[in-house]
Amino acid sequence: MYSSLVLAYIGDSVYELYIRKYLVSKNIVKVNDLQKEAIKYVSAKGQAQALKKLLDSNFLSEEEQDIIKKARNHKSHRSKSTDILTYKHATGLEALIGYLYLFKKYDRLDSVMKFIEEEIC
Secondary structure, eight states: OOOHHHHHHHHHHHHHHHHHHHHHHTTOOOHHHHHHHHHHHHSHHHHHHHHHHHHHTTOSOHHHHHHHHHHHHSOOOOOSSSOHHHHHHHHHHHHHHHHHHHTTOHHHHHHHHHHHHHHTO
């Protein structure tokens, strides 16, 4: 119904909102400090690291892994800020987040993001 890149487009925004909300809950009050912290997690490198943890821990269902694989394998443009493999893994995570959000699987989305917050942040 949605292409992998559309899922990733939405997922990027949803992921960043969750991370920002999490950082604000840690009582970081300076916007500059919030931004510096957020970049660690919302960058392609941070997202790829989060995906690796999710995969290594067998946290994801087969359906979720299929969404990630489809997005990773989708033809995309070259990233200027990171290597292509890291970029494709980040796109896979974003697509999963976008899928969970667009298909109103909010409890699962919360579970995935809670895992990321506990394991990565």
